Amino acid sequence: MPCSAPSPVRRALLGAIGLLALPIGALAAARTTPAAAPSPDSPWPRALAVPGGVARLALGPAAARPQAFAGDLPLLVVGDALEWTAVVGIALAAAPGPAHITVRGPDGATRQVAYRIDPKRYREQQLKVSPRTVDLSPEDQARYERERAHQQEVIATFSTPVPQALRMQLPTPGRRSSSFGLRRVFNGQARNPHSGMDIAAPTGTPVVAPLPGRVIDTGDYFFNGQTVWLDHGGGLLTMVCHLSRIGVQVGDVLRTGEPLGAVGATGRATGPHLHWGVMLNRAMVDPALFLAE
Numbered sequence: 001m002p003c004s005a006p007s008p009v010r011r012a013l014l015g016a017i018g019l020l021a022l023p024i025g026a027l028a029a030a031r032t033t034p035a036a037a038p039s040p041d042s043p044w045p046r047a048l049a050v051p052g053g054v055a056r057l058a059l060g061p062a063a064a065r066p067q068a069f070a071g072d073l074p075l076l077v078v079g080d081a082l083e084w085t086a087v088v089g090i091a092l093a094a095a096p097g098p099a100h101i102t103v104r105g106p107d108g109a110t111r112q113v114a115y116r117i118d119p120k121r122y123r124e125q126q127l128k129v130s131p132r133t134v135d136l137s138p139e140d141q142a143r144y145e146r147e148r149a150h151q152q153e154v155i156a157t158f159s160t161p162v163p164q165a166l167r168m169q170l171p172t173p174g175r176r177s178s179s180f181g182l183r184r185v186f187n188g189q190a191r192n193p194h195s196g197m198d199i200a201a202p203t204g205t206p207v208v209a210p211l212p213g214r215v216i217d218t219g220d221y222f223f224n225g226q227t228v229w230l231d232h233g234g235g236l237l238t239m240v241c242h243l244s245r246i247g248v249q250v251g252d253v254l255r256t257g258e259p260l261g262a263v264g265a266t267g268r269a270t271g272p273h274l275h276w277g278v279m280l281n282r283a284m285v286d287p288a289l290f291l292a293e
Helices: 008-016 138-155
Strands: 054-060 067-070 076-080 083-089 097-104 110-117 124-127 175-178 183-186 197-200 206-208 213-221 225-233 236-243 259-262 273-280 283-285
Touching: 054 097, 054 110, 067 083, 083 097, 083 273, 083 283, 138 213, 213 236, 225 259, 236 259
Parallel strands: 124 183
Antiparallel strands: 054 083, 067 097, 076 083, 097 110, 175 197, 197 273, 206 259, 213 225, 225 236, 236 273, 273 283
């Protein structure tokens, strides 16, 4: 998505204070979320302060990008010298109620910015899968624990520069067969809520990068099957799972829409589909908030 040029008013203001605006495209083009369907100039992602959602918190003007933290975790901060915004991923396990982040300015001074997490109830989904993917053998359990430890290292990635635009492209065409946040019950046993978006598509359908990013992990995992992780900067990561084929390797840098693999049914899957996850400050959040559709 191309970056929009600053308006004459913004250029005049920036010139008056002797600062250069950072081009961040549609992210700085609007200050509020419209009630109607979002336009291409709306801020992305859309704000929805619920478990599994995203909060957009105004930090005010500053000559340099401030740092923001949720506990010890660094947060994505976007904007320019006239207005910085913290984009905060809210974990599905987060309790509704008051919350806050800590902001550190260029001078080292800190302050808190408060917000509120609203409750949200997600639907329940019953699924039938191979019993071995629910009641794990000792060997499979050991494999899962090794993979989980590796994944914890992957999701800790926080890199710069931060992304210039946050509106994402759907990684593959198809029917959305399972939405984010579903309370999933496998063979009658409750498991963690669904932490991504499932897109049903035939095996071999191309899968592309939803934003510019760098490949930081690939592998064939017990639950997720063949998987690719992308780092988009500032703690924003995406993952695509159950691939039939991986067409990239760690270190590759991709543009939006560039292919990285193909839809499949590897790992714990009931049929060919893509599981697409979006992670922000180590919280899996609803990918739909990053889409214009």
